[in-house]
Structures are given as structure tokens and as C-alpha cells.
Amino acid sequence: MPTFWKKLAVTISAIAIVALLLFLSPLRDSVLSLGGYLSPQSPQPINLNSGYLLTSEVYHPMKVRFRQSGGFAGLRRGCDLDMETLPADEAAKLRSLVEQSGVLSASSSQNSKGRDLLNYEITVETLDGARQVTFDDGSKPVGVEPLLEYLQGQAQPIPLR
């Protein structure tokens, strides 16, 4: 029993110290964002303008995976972009498009009446985790267009298997 209480006390102090440090640290916003990644239903939108998570001043790698399917043609297209391997200006452009698109806080949605609508899946992976959003031409999140157009421009046919 004493071991148990000792462990509990140590754990609580550790949590308190970490929480205090994080509250004071410049990483605060990105850690708060993590909550958004872990629970997509979270009513708290992620602060995309935090400056810590997404600007290039502090180096944070980001990967973007794009998949398009369906439509009358049923073509499967997509691209996998890694900011570490992209030229600096392309990486900055993509980062800014992701930042402005709202995909990190958008919830997935589907138009139930439409047929042959194009389906999209965008996955953004950062150090904080991966965030995936799916939608279609009848349920696009507001503001996603510029990012979507960019990704469609990069997309290539993707084989099924």
C-alpha cells in the first residue's frame, strides 16, 4: 500500500509540473491542438493561427496524403506530399494552403442524396499525430477549395492493389 500512495503522489506531481511547464512554454498551442487530433468530435476548434504548429520559424515536418475516388468515372487519383522532400517554396505554399483550408478542424461529411459525386480524403500528419477528413463534392468544408485544387493538380492515377 505505501508503494501505491508513493507512486500516486509522484504521478500527480509529475503531471502538475508538466502541465505548468507546458502552460508557460511556446509549445502550448501545439499541445492544445493535440486534443483536437485525438478527439475529432471535440467542439474546440484547433487554433490554426497559433504560429507554433504551422509556421516555418519553428521546424515542424508535415505530410499530406490526398485521395480522390468516385465520380461518374470512378477514377482513383491521389498524391503523397512530404514537406521534408519538397522544394522550400512548394513546402511553404502547401503549409499555407493547409493552414488556410481548415481541414485540421473540419469534420467529415457526406452528401446523402448525390450520385457520382467525387469523394475526397485528406490526411495531414504532423508531429502531433494524423488528422483525416473525408468529404465529397456535395459536402465540401468551407474554405477547402484552394488546397483541394492544389492537391488535384499534384494528383496521379493510383492503382487499386
Added chain:
Amino acid sequence: MHTCHHCQRNPLHCFLPPHVLDRLLNADDPEIRRAAIAAIKQSAAARSLRNALSRMPAMAATASPAGKKNRLVYDMKNIDLQQLLPGTLMRSEGQEPVGDEAVNEAYDYSGIVYDFYLEKLNRNSLDDRGMSLISSVHFGTRYNNAFWNGEQMTYGDGDGQIFIRFTKGLDVVGHELSHGVVSHTSNLEYFEEPGALNEHFADALGESIQQWHLKQDVTQSSWTVGEAIMGSGVNAKGLRTFKAEKAYENDSLLGTDPQPKHLKDKYVGFEDNGGVHINSGIPNYAFYLTAMEIGGYVWDKTAKIWYQTLKNLNTRSNFQECASMTYQVAGSMFGSGSIEQQAVKTGWDAVGLSV
């Protein structure tokens, strides 16, 4: 603060009232239209925009005045906002052709589709109550798609490379309108096997309509979907083929035709609503084989069996239920053990479904 932030990025939407945006959307200068579209897209109000714009007719008003053929063709003028469908009315029933071939194709082909359903399947329009056939053309810029939004058809112009304008294919128009027929009959849910059947019926009826219009018997048809809309940058027989072959292979823009022709090759992933445009290849092939076995004109027997089956199925019907239903329908239409019923069995056997 929030509003201010939006104003900085999208100055247009912050101070333009809807009727001014409406005028900009109808401007002759494409640059002005593009700017107006961009403004609306960034606007959080985009979802409720349709209500705000007075020129938009009520979508519910799809009943035809006389309960018979009533075509209305609209122009979206390159706007790609579904909230703004149908757009500007360009040609209505009985009016002379206009100077825009996409408008005229949508008008002519939806008329052929209407005639086919009435003359061959005894169906008065999509709802069998003479509902109006509404089409919108020039949706978006270089938009590589056509879709049914639950109430009307919508066609893009294509980018020229992969596709050209989607109104150019009668099988495309027949496919989109047949989605309307499906939603007014079995209303197969758009997911996994029922969704692939939804796609299959749209393809099979669209193909039947094209063969009827071209007066082709089953041996004369190429049995491809979308050959008329393929762009100059691709090498393909079409978008899909009913036969046991690939419509395209290792094409730099299209990739390789993913459609399976047998149940054992069914796609089980999540994309495309569980592969609705992929797995339709399985019933499509069974339909083709049945039609070839029966011979003659597809609309005389095979399409009739399939249409009756569509009316008998329900939202959750799967491949097996569809196969069994076609067999049952063929039996009651042509007799138990008839050549037609045997042909249906042969078709489904080949794709791994026994009836």
C-alpha cells in the same frame, strides 16, 4: 475579431449584398464571375446562399405542367457551387435549339432518355409521374465530372485532356437520369453492394438507351460506357466496359481500369463509398453475358427483366438478391426454364453468383 479576419482575406463577401453578388455571378466577363465565385466560396454564408438569391427557382417545383415530357436546361456559367444549381434557364420544352451545343445535347439526350422509358418500359419520366427533367451544363471550370444531385443532372465541360463535355455521351446522360429512376424505385443505398447495384442499373439502363437510339443489336454494340466523352490525352476504349476486358490500361492520366468481373475479385476498401463505381463491373458483366445469350435487341427482353428487378429490389439489396430476382423475374416474364431464364443463370454463374 473573427469577422475582421475574414474581411481581410475575402473583402468581397463582407460588404456585397446578395443581389450584387448575383449580378456579378451573371457577368459576361469570366474574370468577374471567377472573383464572385471565390468570394462566395470563402464565405461562411455559402450554405444558405441559395435562399438569399432571388433568381433561383424552387427545386421542389419539378412537377411538369402537363405531367409529360418537360425538359429544362440551365447554364451554370462555370460556377461550381452546388448551392447555386440549377443556374440560368437557357432552353425549355418545345423551344428551338440555342447556340450552345452542351445545352442542346442535354436537351436532346434527356428527351431520348424520356422516350426510351415511356416507349420501352412504360414509365412516365423518372418518378413515373412525368416529373421535369432538369439539366445544368457548364458546371465549374474544366470540371471532370457529371452527377445527379438528388433532383437534377449536372454536367462539367471536362479539362479536354481526360474528358470533354459530359453531355456528349448519350450513355452518360442515360446513366445520370437512371440514377433518378433508381431513387424513385428500389432506392438502393449508395454504399458497398447496394451502391454498386445502383451504379450497375445506371450503367445498364444508360447502355440500353444508347443501343436503342443507335438501333444496335447486342452484337453491334461496343458495350463501353463513356467513349464519346474521352479527352485527347487518354488512350481508352471508354470509361468502363461491360465485357471481360479492361477499358484502359497503364494510361498516364487514367491508370488501369479497376473493375472486377467476378465476385472473388470484389473490392472491399472504403474509397468510392465502398467501391460503388468499381464493383459495378461484376453485375455489369452478368448483364452483358445475359444479353449476349438472349441475343437480339437488349431493350426487347434483357433490359425489361432488369427494369422489373430494379422495381422489386429494396434499399439494402445485395448482389445475390439482385441475381435471384432477375432469375425469378425472367421466369415469370418468359416462363420457368425458358431460354431467357437460362440466359440469366448463365450470366450470373460466370461472375460467381448462383441463382
